[in-house]
Structures are given as C-alpha cells and as structure tokens.
Amino acid sequence: MTLPEQITPEQLRHDAEEIAAGFPALMAAADQLAATISLGAHGRRRAGPGDEFWQYRPAGAGDPLREIDWRRSARADTQFVRQMEWQNLQAVHLWVDRSAAMAYRGQDNLPQKGERARVLGLAASILLAKAGESVGLMEDPQPPKHGRGQITKMAMRLATDSKGADYGVPPSKEMGRGNRALLISDFLGDWEQVIAALSRAADQRVQGCLVQVLDPTEESFPFDGRTIFQSMSGAINFETRRAKALRDDYLARLAERKDKLDALARRTGWQYMCHHTDQPAQAALMWIHNAISGPAR
C-alpha cells in the first residue's frame, strides 16, 4: 500500500511552523500600527440597530410589545420603547498582493513592499474589527466576519507567500452590495488584468480604495551602466546598454500607470493612494481608515 499523498506529522508540523513564522511579527507590527490611531465614536447619531443605548420614546401604535421597556414605563403613565443607536455594520474585503514582485526592496534598511502591504492591510483590519465591522480576505470564499478571531485567521493567511506568479491579480469574489474593498498592491502587473479585476469589483457596486505600495527605487530608477533587469522570478528580462538613458522614459511610464489607476478609481468612485516604503506607515493607515470608514460616496 502506498500513500504518496499522506502527510506525516513531521511534515505537517514543519509546514505549520513555516507558515506561522512570520505571523506573530506581522500581528505585532499590525497591532502596534493600529494602536497609533485612536478610535473616535462610530455611532450614526440616530436610532437604529446597535448595542449602545440611544433614547426612550413613547410607544406608539405598531410597536411590538416586547420592545417596551417596562422599567422605564413603570415610572410614568405611558409606555416607553427603548431605542438603541443605529450602528451600521460594514463588510470590508481585503486583498493584499503577496506575489513575488512584492518581495522586492531596493535598500537593505527598508521593508519589502509586501511586508509593508501586509502590515497596512492587517492594521486596517484590526481597526475595522475594533470598530465592530466585519472583515475578510478576498481569496477567502467565506463572507467577512467580525471579531478578533477573524483577524487572527487573516493574519495567518497573510503570513504566507503566494508562490509562483510574478505579479498579483485581485481574485474575484462575490461581494455584497455596498460592501467595501481594500486592495493593496504595487499594480505593476499587466494593466489589462488589473483593469479587469477592478472593473469586476466595481460592477458589484462595491466601493473601496486602491493602495499602491512602491519602493523608492522604483520611483527614482537610480541605475546606470549595462544592465539586465529581471522580474523577481526571472521570467521577464530586459537588457539595456545604458540604464541611465532609460530613466526619463521609465519615469514617464510610471506616472502614466499612476494616472491610469487614479482615473480608474475616480471613474468607479473608488479612492487611490500611492505609498512608498520609505514613508511612515501611519500616514497610509490613517488615509485607509478615513477612506474606508468615511461615508460612502
């Protein structure tokens, strides 16, 4: 009897440890980042479904009997209904690009793009979860959930690398109408794929924001000499005699890509931001938080 597919406990443990290796660090970094933003009140300032007390109002016709607050009513002649503050529950779908291209860093003292992207994504999730909203990953077919448990699950998943592809594409997922989406990537892959994925999300009447994470080297192109540029997996090659001469063209193309992203976002009512790994993560997190928890446009 052969069991080629059988996974031995040792292998399982090895894999698990490998997966969990980056997780505590990621969690810690994200927690730390999230703690820098103090949460304000999230109430909608009107009565509705929620956990917080809002007001007592005299009961009127049509109010079900079980909604009458008998303790309050006993102190007066009329009956009162206890109303709670309306707290809307947003569902936020998160996609963090973990492809090979995100594993790049131009200088040793800077984080990888992917690292920064994960920390940003997870920190935003933590903030949202604290605010009581439900979050979920786009590659996870389950609907978004709220609570710390969900964060932990997301973190475990984010700590892994998606092996293989050079550039990441947002997966398609059924998202409820009015849900929000947060896509973090460098968006340097094939433009057609990017636009297709974004259009798909926009078609579902989902609003959200695009966060483009770039390395400073990708902005400045400080290369010279005879150079062969390779994608991270080595699949794409480009050779130049004199890299310096390409700088202007490159920068123009990069600006064009950013413009396209911005225009696309604008058209679909999304928001777009470009973040560099040498900038502090707080600013980006603040922007994301405002963009997601702000009113729908």
Added chain:
Amino acid sequence: MIALGTLGFLAPWLLLGLLGLPILWWLLRAVPPAPLKRRFPAVTLLLGLEDRETTPDRTPWWLLLLRMAAIAAAILAFAQPVLNPSDRIAGRAPLLIALDGSWASAQSWGARQDKLDEILQFAVQDGRPVAVVTLSDGPKGDKPFGFNSADNWSALVKGLQPNAWEPDYAPWIEAVTQEDAFETIWMSDGLARDGRAGLLAALAEKGDVSVVESGGNLLALRGIGIESGALTTTALRLDNTDAAAFSIKAEGPDPAGITRSLASVNGAFEQGLTESVASIELPSELRNRVRRVALDGVRSAGAVVVTDDSIQRRKVALIGGGSEQEGAVLVSPLHFLRKALVPTADVIEADLADSLQATPDVLILADVGDLTATETQSILDWVEKGGLLVRFAGPRMASSGLGQTDEHPLLPVRLRAGGRTVGGAMSWGAPKALEDFPEGSPFFGLEIPDDVSVESQVMAQPDPNLAERVLASLQDGTPLVTAKDQGAGRVVLFHVTANAEWSTLPLSGLFVQLLERLAISARSGVLDSADLAGTVWVPEQVLDGFGLLRDAPALAGVDGARLTAGVFSAEMPPGVYKSGDLQGDGRRVALNAVAADRQLVAETWPLGTNFLTLTRSEERPLQALLLMAALAFLCADVLATLWVGGRLWLRSGVAAGLVLLAWPIDPAQAQSQPQDDAALIQAANNTVLAYVDTGNARLDDVSRAGLLGLSTELFRRTSVEPVEPVGVNLETDELSLYPFLYWPVTDTLRMPSSAAFEKVNSFLRGGGLILFDTKDSNIGRGLSGGTPNGKMLQQLARNLDIPALEPVPEDHVLTRAFYLLQDFPGRYANANVWVEAAPPDAELVEGMPFRNLNDGVTPVVIGGNDWASAWAITENGRFAYPVGRGVSGERQREIAIRFGVNLIMHVLTGNYKSDQVHVPALLDRLGQ
C-alpha cells in the same frame, strides 16, 4: 645601470615597456564591463523601451588606472630598480683601507666593521687588491701595507679591534710616500689631530681619497678627581647642537671582590656646550673602591676613566701628646700634619679609643710617650690587622723612656736615652741636612730641598737589624725615618717632631711628599715629570679600545718621564700603572685615554673631500617590493571588477578585508607580551624548565626542543614530571617561578638591561640555577682569550653575581645526583664544565668517599657543549640533531641526557646526595 636621484635601474631598457601603457589604456577602455543583473519588479514598465545612446558603457576610470598601475609596477619591477645605489668606489687600482682604530672609533666599531665588510665585498667583486691598516698601530716592517686580494682580507678584518690610543700619523706619512699609486678609503674617527692634514695630502698624491665618518655623536669622559667629597668627572661630546642626557656609572669591587656598579648618576649636556661636569656622591668607603667610571652605554676607552691613588682618601686618625693650648697653634704637634692631610685625607681627631673604633687606615701619634698597657694592646691588635701606625718623636716621647730598654712593639727600633741636639745655641756643629734617599726606600727619587735641616732627634740604638729598617737618614748616617712590619701592618717612626721645633722638615714641601709616599695622604695635583723621573712603572691593568680593564699583558716597565708625557702607544696603553719600586705599597697612577686638557674637536676636511656613509647596505633592491605592489594591484582589480559587476557582496568583502588586515600581524609581537596569569599559574603548579628567550628564533627553537627532550626523559626516567618548557623574557617575565634556566649564549645576544640583570641576580640568590651554554665547545679560542660566544658570556657574567668557579671536581654532587657520571657531554664532549668552587676548607675525611662540600646548589653551570641540541627532540619524539657517529654517538647522547637528569636532580634536591656520606654514620648510630 642608470640612476635618477636616489633611484637606479639595473635593466633600464625594460622601461621602454612603459610606452605601451597608452595602447593598453585604449584597449582596456574599449572592452565594456560585463552587464549587471538586477532584479527589478518594475521591469514591466521598461519593456519596449529603446536604448537611445548606443555608445558602449565605459570601464570606470579608476579601474583602468588600477590596471595600468599594476602593469606599470610590473614593468618597473623587471627593470630592477635599486634605491640609494650604494656609494661604492669602483675601480681597478689597489685600494687602501685605513682605519684610525682609536678609542674614538670604538663607539661605532660594529658599524665600521660592517662597512669594512661591504667595502671588501665590493673589492672582491671588482677584483682589486686591498690593504687594510690600523693607523693607531703604526707601520710595521718594510711593507706596511701588504696589498693582497680582498678575499684574504675579509677573513682577517673580523679580528680587528680598536686601540685605546690615538694614531700617530707621522710615520705613516713616510710609509705612504714610498708606496706606488693606490686609492684610499679612510675610515676616520672624526677627531681633529695633528698630522691628519699631512697624511691626507700624502694619500691624495697617490690617488683618490674617500672618507668614512660616523654620523653619531662622539662621547668621552675626561679626568676624575674629588671635589668637596664627591667624585667629579667631565663628560665631553663632539656635537653640541642639541641638549642631551647621559648617565655615568662608577664600578669597583664589592667586599667579595666582584666588580659591580657602585653608583650611577645622570647628567645632561646643555645645548651649545660640549662639556658637562658630573659628580657622584659616595661614602668614602665606597668611593675608595671605585676603579672605573664610565659613560653608560658607550663602549669606548674614551668614555672610561680609571682611578688611582688620587681618589683614594685614607682615614687618618691624629692623636697628639699633651693638651693643646690656645694661642700655641703653630707649635702644636698636630698643626702641620693637619695642614698636610686635611686636603687629601679624611682626618679623625678624637681620643684613642674612639679613633680606633672608626677603623682608620692610618694612626698618627705625634709625640705620644706613655700609653697604658690596654691602649698599647689595642693599637697593636689594630696594627697587626693591617693598620699603618706613624709616630713622631718629641720631648714627651724622649722623656718617657719608651723603647729604650728593649724593643717596643709600637716602635720600629730601640731608642737611645736622651736623643741629641745639633746646631742649637748650646751645642756645637751645624744643623744636619738629609742624605739622599737610598734606592729601595719608598722615598727614592724625591728631591731634598736645601733648607731642610734637623736640629734635634731621637737616636736609634744600633742593632743588627737597624740598617734594613731605615727609610731615610741624615747626612751623618743617623736614621731619620725608620719602619718595621708588624703583623699585617706597619709601624713608622719619624725621629723628629711633627712641628718645627726639632727640624724644618714640616715646613718644607718634602714633608707632604713623604706622607704621600707613605700612602698616608692621597696624591694631590697632577703628575710631575720631575717627581717621576727615574722611576719605572709597570702596567697593572690596561684599557682596551672598548674601555674594558684587562690584566696587563707582559709589558715592559715604562719610564716615569714618559708616563707624564701622556702619549700612548702599544708599549704604553692607557690603564693603571704601578710604581715598580721594591716596597710593597707602590703607588698607582691611572692614565686615561682622554688627556686632562683634551677638547673634542671635529676634523674639518678640505673642501671637495669625498664622503661615504657609514651605514651599510643602503642599497635596497626594489624589485620584490614592486612585484608585490603589482600583485596587490591585481588582487584589488579582481575585487574591484567583482564589485563593479555587482558580484561582490559586502559581507564577503569585509571578510576578505579582515583576512588581509590580519595577515601581516607579526607573531613575534604577540610573543613579547608578558606572561599572563594562566602561564604563571601553570609555572607555579608544576615543575617547568625554562630557557632564556634570546630573540633569535632559531636559537630559541633549539632551546625549546632541547628542554622538551629533557623534560620527556625526566618524565620517563625519574619522579620529576615537568610540563612543557617555556621561554622566559628576562625583561618582562617573572623568574622566581622557575628552578632552572637554560641560557644559550652567542655573540649575537642582545645585552639585557640592568633591571633584567637585577632580576637574574635575585633569581640566582634565591636558589635558581642557570646553565650557560656557549654552544661552541671553546673551539676557535684564539690567543686573545675566548671564543666570540665566550667573550659575550664574560660580558654577561660581569653583571651577574657569580661566585668563584672551578671545573666540576670528581666528587661534585653533579656527578652522582642520579646517575654516576664523570663527564658531561652535549653535542660536543670536550669543553670543561664549570661550577661554583668548593670552599677552600673542604677536605676529605678519612673513611668518607667524598669531601664534605658546600651546602646548597651551585648557582651556575657554565660550559660550551651545546646540550640543548643533544637533548632536542622533534614533535614526533625523535631526536632532532645527530650526535657523534654510530654507537659511540648514541652513547654520548645517552650521557648527555644523563647529565641533564643529574642537573635537574641537583637543582631540585640540592646537596641531598652529598648528605649520603653521612649514611654510614647514621646507620652506625641507629644500630646502637
């Protein structure tokens, strides 16, 4: 060969290769560096872009420069550049090398010999005949130069030694004029001297003259005397530009007779002055022992002054008869003695008991008649132990009737009652004058002034032995000064008073001279040729060129008049001379190499004189250096190319850098650190054999291997279980932890500092043993006494506390400490082995096999049998060096090892085996 300034090229044509460098530059420029591979995610944005510039990328200019430098260095290297091409005198003509060879060249003698070697080497290469002469020796024979092949000379010049005297050029000028043409290299000592210009002119007539002079400053000491109780000498120097410090050392025998440094002082030359007076304060006992005062660290006869009687100050106790009355100073019996002695002797004036307590050298009793029996006895005891008693007659003595009936032990002769008076107002006859001093008298040669006359005296009873006791007499033959030996001491009687009452003798200068001749007072003033005329002086010790006192070779006596002229030569070298008269207490006169009125003046050579430097082998071939530089450039090029190509990671680069940095660290540097605690604990907890780290790596390796072999054998054969031997640095390491030191002595040894000697001495006093090994079996000992290594050992030993030695006697403990041995071979089997001498009273007791010898361990064992080589083993336990041949060689090695075992046993157990002689007695006693 072409020369550019201080740089010369032996193969200059290769320099044409440098013309090829521009072509190389162009070629290297044309080849672009390998492309760089970079990971870059945004490569998607680049796809489809066109290179606008098609010119190839350039090799960075600094990389090009590096490569060019490497090639240029290689080309230069193969052109064989030489820095400071030496100032060799090339030619075919005969070459005369004239050495001044005076004390002034001794200071830089080593450098001079090296230079001489070098000149001879060049002469060998040029195949020219050479003659080497030492000018201070004077021309010998008909052909004083004796031109010969340089090869022959190179062997001969090794033995050249500087003389302690300066050359006399006059005979050389004559010798030079008779010779055919030749070129000259004059190794001058740099001092201006009469006749130098004349000799230079004579040499210049024969051919080119080049002069070699020492760059260093010349130091000397001039004269020694006593000023207000301190030894005073003057240090001289040639070059007065800078302030400089010097240190002066006074040496003399200690009570055991071993020469030691008695005192040392520091002095300083002020800027602009060539002289500096240094004085050494010493108690008079120590001061009287000083034999030699030398500039520390300067090996030259000029930097040494030897002392004579002039610094010997005797302690003289003066005792007068009767009480002195105020106002009667001039008639006091002691007045003239005081005047004569105070400047040159330490005078004690106290009562008799106190005076004897102070152990004076001389006791003078002036007109003392009656001494009590106890006083007489105490003076007699003192005289018999070597004191000099001088008595002056006088009325009290005459009236006391002392020594008139029988010979008194404290008087040299019997005296007649009454004495006599001549030439007085109440007597006939004229005052008597002195008779010339007879030959054999210590006063012989002194001139007697006309005005010395004697009016009264005590008379000696004519006895059979009177004649031999008379030192001076009057013209009528009556004795004036008589003396006799009493035990180890002497009793002298002046038959007149010590004041002017009985004679005018105390008023004359003769009185002082008489006292001086009796060695009561030290010699004052300078030598006077009239004083010395007719005397014969025999050298006792002479100075060699390096300023060491040696026992005088059998030199003929020197006439006193010549002594004062101060012109030294081989017949009369500087040193200590002793008056050759028959009396035992002859005077000593020191003649120093630097005369009392000498100034050091540098020779001014005529303009245009060709000077050569004294420093040897300035010629430095640079080929190896340049090739190394080229290699280094190429290595740097490899790293740089990698770096440009992005293949050099920083971390490996740093590691490579570290390797390069770590490379040139000198292991010797690490060794010079003092022992750490672990080594000390290791030495304290175990038996460790130690050898002296001489700094000569090969020698130390042999020592180490030798002691390792001995340790192994001890471990195998005995209960002594030593751990690995260690080398000790005498300067820094603690010696007290080691019982045994092996000290190989070669002539290349660097002299340890005086602090190190102090440490070694305390090691010896603390019971340690040093095995000195000259490793030469005394082979090649010439007439000059000792091999080079042996001479070095003598120099070492001079500073060490080494007792009297003797060759190992047959019954020494060393012969039976573990094995029974009678000889002590190492690699050599011939040389004597010396140990501390047995005490003179050791004698063989009847029935005992051995003498009852000294307690304790001999502090030193000295030999030249090269034991370490015989004991030495390699790492895998085989003997490292062959000993002898065949079976007898193996036997010799075995005996050598046995000697080592015995030696260590002797070190560790002392005289234990010597005590075994008592075993029969002990057994006997136990039996009862």
